[in-house]
Amino acid sequence: MIAALDHLVLRALFLDGAVGAYETLFGRRATNGLFRLGNVGLAIEDEASTAHLSAMVFATGSLDEAERLLERRGVPGVRGNDRLVLAPEATHQVPIALIQHKESHALSPLVGPDEAASISALDHVVIRSPNPERAVAFYGGRLGLDLRLDRSNPRWNARLLFFRCGDLVVEIAHDSSRGLSDEPDQLWGLSWRTPDIARCHARLTKAGVELSEPREGRRAGTQVFTVHSHTANVPTIVIGGLGRW
Structure with a gap:
């Protein structure tokens, strides 16, 4: 059912500062607050409170099939904006969503010349x-x-x-x-x-x-x-x- 962890969402009080901090950490440039690494993305969103990891977004081959299977397993969700957001009471309050699996993404470009x-x-x-x-x-x-x-x-x-x-x-x-x-x-x-x-x-x-x-x-x-x-x-x-x- 789940093919991969597509991306994580991080919400930060100072969006530009958080994006800049992660560009330094990764040695890579973000595009509209989104980083793509070899096996996952990191999306940084604006949040008027303490910075924190706010969601895991998994990829699945068929969102319709995943929704039906999870419903049978007692994990309801809400469809909207091309994703299935799982009920917090089912995930024990960890924000989790599923999206349709997409083609692999190119890595975010390097800041400097040293990939290693x-x-x-x-x-x-x-x-x-x-x-x-x-x-x-x-x-x-x-x-x-x-x-x-x-x-x-x-x-x-x-x-x-x-x-x-x-x-x-x-x-x-x-x-x-x-x-x-x-x-x-x-x-x-x-x-x-x-x-x-x-x-x-x-x-x-x-x-x-x-x-x-x-x-x-x-x-x-x-x-x-x-x-x-x-x-x-x-x-x-x-x-x-x-x-x-």
Whole structure:
């Protein structure tokens, strides 16, 4: 039913500032507030409140068939403006919409000449959930995403669920110390891929972006660094290397 994550929506108080910040972060130019990377888009929209990730928009081969299937699975939606917006009570308050799958889009143009130092794709999007079994039922059972890994680690104080969606992962993170509840889920953070993490780190440092030093990632064969500015309040890491969950 779901072919890919088409794009994410970020709403920001200062639209031009947020677009400029992400042009610096990605090393790419936006077109009318929209970035296209190798496997996902990021649309930045004006919002008169605190900046935040505001929606996930999935692509499906047939919007009509997806609507019928989701209705049978207890996930109602509303059609309008060429998309199906799922009911918040069914998605546990994570804003989710589906659109008809389209032809692949060209990458947003580079700001500079160094492709290896740019952000090339999304590695995973993070959703924080107080109820991981509820998340399995929704993302795996109702949306039909492929649950590839279910991992708990006392050192992380977390249970992490990894759902494959095309060439990226929808990660569900549960804070084990808080126990279980029926509180809403939260669309929370992003992990971006770069072809060369050392060159990307050097480019962003030169551009004045606040970063941690690169460190070993949780996946063998990867390195990551945390981005502390130029993200419009979205918790963000950049990952390099060939590791996969």
